[in-house]
Amino acid sequence: MEYVQQLNTFVSGGVPSYGKTFNDIKWGVEYCLANCSGDFQPLTFFRTFERFAVLDNIGNEFGVVIALAIFWTLLRYLLSFFIFEPIAKLAKLRQPDAAKYPESAWKFIVYTITLSLSCYIIFGLPQYNHIFYEPDSIWNDHVPGMRVEPVISWAYALQISFYIHSIYASLCMDAWRSDSNLMIFHHFLAISLIGFSYLTRYHKIGLLVLFIHDPTDVVLEFTKCNVYFKTRGGLLYRLHDILSTIGFITFALFWFVLRLYWMPLKILHSAGYGSMVRYSETGHLPFYFFFNTMLWVLQLINAYWFLYIVSFLVKVVTGQISEVDDIREEEVIQRNLDMATAKDNGHHQCHEVEGKKQA
Numbered sequence: 001m002e003y004v005q006q007l008n009t010f011v012s013g014g015v016p017s018y019g020k021t022f023n024d025i026k027w028g029v030e031y032c033l034a035n036c037s038g039d040f041q042p043l044t045f046f047r048t049f050e051r052f053a054v055l056d057n058i059g060n061e062f063g064v065v066i067a068l069a070i071f072w073t074l075l076r077y078l079l080s081f082f083i084f085e086p087i088a089k090l091a092k093l094r095q096p097d098a099a100k101y102p103e104s105a106w107k108f109i110v111y112t113i114t115l116s117l118s119c120y121i122i123f124g125l126p127q128y129n130h131i132f133y134e135p136d137s138i139w140n141d142h143v144p145g146m147r148v149e150p151v152i153s154w155a156y157a158l159q160i161s162f163y164i165h166s167i168y169a170s171l172c173m174d175a176w177r178s179d180s181n182l183m184i185f186h187h188f189l190a191i192s193l194i195g196f197s198y199l200t201r202y203h204k205i206g207l208l209v210l211f212i213h214d215p216t217d218v219v220l221e222f223t224k225c226n227v228y229f230k231t232r233g234g235l236l237y238r239l240h241d242i243l244s245t246i247g248f249i250t251f252a253l254f255w256f257v258l259r260l261y262w263m264p265l266k267i268l269h270s271a272g273y274g275s276m277v278r279y280s281e282t283g284h285l286p287f288y289f290f291f292n293t294m295l296w297v298l299q300l301i302n303a304y305w306f307l308y309i310v311s312f313l314v315k316v317v318t319g320q321i322s323e324v325d326d327i328r329e330e331e332v333i334q335r336n337l338d339m340a341t342a343k344d345n346g347h348h349q350c351h352e353v354e355g356k357k358q359a
Helices: 002-012 018-035 042-052 058-090 095-124 135-139 150-172 180-199 203-229 238-282 288-317 330-358
Strands: none
Touching: 018 238, 018 288, 058 095, 058 150, 095 150, 095 203, 135 203, 135 238, 150 180, 150 203, 180 203, 180 288, 203 238, 238 288
8 A cells, every 4th residue: 555655646746737737837828928039930039049059069969969870770770680580580470570570679678778868867866856856946947058967968869869760760661650650750859859958958858758758668669579479480479468468558557647647747837837937037048939839749749649549449348459469550450450341241141141041
């Protein structure tokens, strides 16, 4: 019971309600409209960016990011060729699963690395604990051009370079899915958010965004690996079937808590309200509407993808599918359609037979 209370405190402690979040953000928007300059006026935007963004070392930092993006790509090719593909062949995975397994194994490793680094910064360095526990306080010491510690610079470089690599990977390496176009848009949005937050020294709220999004990706790729390993050499392995089911339930729970609960009540509240409280005191917090708009677009994508999770649950409850699979993949969609068609045809034939018997 004590552990349940501790978990509840960790999840909901200090988090405002949805109603309070809405009202606070409404105040922030109204205050900014009355006191801030227009973010979306091109001339004003570029002048403000030139004034507040830290561009002194941009050439070297950009070079490091591109080098890391190339490194990610080469490393994935090497791991796929020497480790992931031989494992898939040795395990006698089905051909579609063998083709997709290296992608999920690769992403699982990378997301685990980036999540571990985010956890180390936020929970392991005392000066950054408030990022999670008191998100509104993120802005208390915000100063234009403030120094960024090397560990945060590296965390940002790893993340933005991985998303640059991911654009190439989505086009040239990954299996194409029904939401792949949205995924590519997400990668461009992530690059814009990460790069913009770093240059304008919104890196603390950026770290919280990265931390909240990575755990679901880790669980997702772990689950997909188990989905691919369920059937090996024509045999069903019950352990991976169970792990994939547990993984999906955990993934759905994580998605709701992190992206639909913490994201609006911690991040959107902090960016929409806490930042304006700071602005009212200092007048030195630019790009309110621009930055918040990008965060809200990201949240809409999270809500859209949650529809896939709900769709999957509905299909399981209604008996349209009986096992955990990635319903975004084209061959899975077609297989489900074929199964549904076959099921309908079977019912139709049964009715015909029954009719003949009665006749």
